[in-house]
Amino acid sequence: MYVTHLSLADFRSYARAEVALEPGVTAFVGPNGQGKTNLVEAVGYLATLGSHRVSADAPLVRQGAERAVVRAAVRQGERQQLVELELNPGKANRARINRSAQVRPRDVLGIVRAVLFAPEDLALVKGDPGERRRFLDELVVARAPRMAGVRADYDRVLKQRNSLLKTAAMARRHGGRGADLSTLDVWDQHLARAGAELLSRRLELVAALGPVVNSAYERVAPGGGPVELEYRGVAGEGPTVETPPAELYERLLAALAEARRREVERGVTLVGPHRDELLLSLGGLPAKGYASHGESWSLALALRLASYELLRAEGSEPVLVLDDVFAELDARRRTRLAELVADAEQVLVTAAAEEDVPGELTGARFSVAEGLVTRDE
Incomplete structure (x- = not known):
């Protein structure tokens, strides 16, 4: 193309x-x-x-x-x-x-x-988790464009749920009885449904991307690896690419239930793919905080090259x-x-x-x- x-x-x-x-x-x-x-x-x-x-x-x-x-x-x-x-x-x-x-x-x-590599990509290694979540989601959509709708659904539900939680938190702080939270269970189900599908795709992507990133880094900076990718979320301990979406849905629902009191107190959704992290390690150490400037550049480049190779291999x-x-x-x-x-x-x-x-x-x-x-x- x-x-x-x-x-x-x-x-x-x-x-x-x-x-x-x-x-x-x-x-x-x-x-x-x-x-x-x-x-x-x-x-x-x-x-x-x-x-x-x-x-x-x-x-x-x-x-x-x-x-x-x-x-x-x-x-x-x-x-x-x-x-x-x-x-x-x-x-x-x-x-x-x-x-x-x-x-x-x-x-x-x-x-x-398209796969675009720019100076801003240094943030993939040195920036906050949101940069790496965006990287994953853009690649998820590139591989399966229909996932753009799932992302949009998740963001819409998250916004509605946060609005309800914020209203409840403000009412509590001002001595009121609090907002009506009877609809929160419904929003939990919607969030968990879209979140489970997005999470499943992210886990699949990380599993496919890991060895390709390691290979790309070796070609850019021979002898500097190995590179490892780890997806860390809040949907229970250790979901993997083999975890079916139905189980991810149940895990997200359980995590939302466990976090509800804290969420109502803080007025924000604390559980879901929007809070997850992609951890990057280089030579057995976290890349963020340990990798040199040159190593960080090479790792960012390897992430983009691996994205390119993955998409090319898929058609x-x-x-x-x-x-x-x-x-x-x-x-x-x-x-x-x-x-x-x-x-x-x-x-x-x-x-x-x-x-x-x-x-x-x-x-x-x-x-x-x-x-x-x-x-x-």
């Missing part, structure tokens, strides 16, 4: 941009602040319905504009599709496939598949995006990364200077400056 054309309207710094793409390596080169990352961010948004740089859509819309449009033509084998997203901050986003009638934005998931090879990462790597890691990705079906690279693009990555070059994207001859 690869993107043959990218079209932007009022996205980030671009009033309009039209970029024809092809298989192989394409590098966008230009000084910082000129819009290189905006181009690949748009590809990542089509793949995940989110940005790797910001958590909300408003910064993605060009200043002074009401909405932004991201459109891409995608080829997979003999099939070509056109996918379009209209970003409307404060309102519902819109989506179209092949210029047909409007579909739900999440219906476009799976048309563009459709994703677009590999390397956003301003070569300047962050030493010469050895830079060369190894270039060698590992050179044969990918489509690689999109951004760099501030031509010398930041390793010689192994030959292909199309675009100059990006002052809002213009120009192909070099």
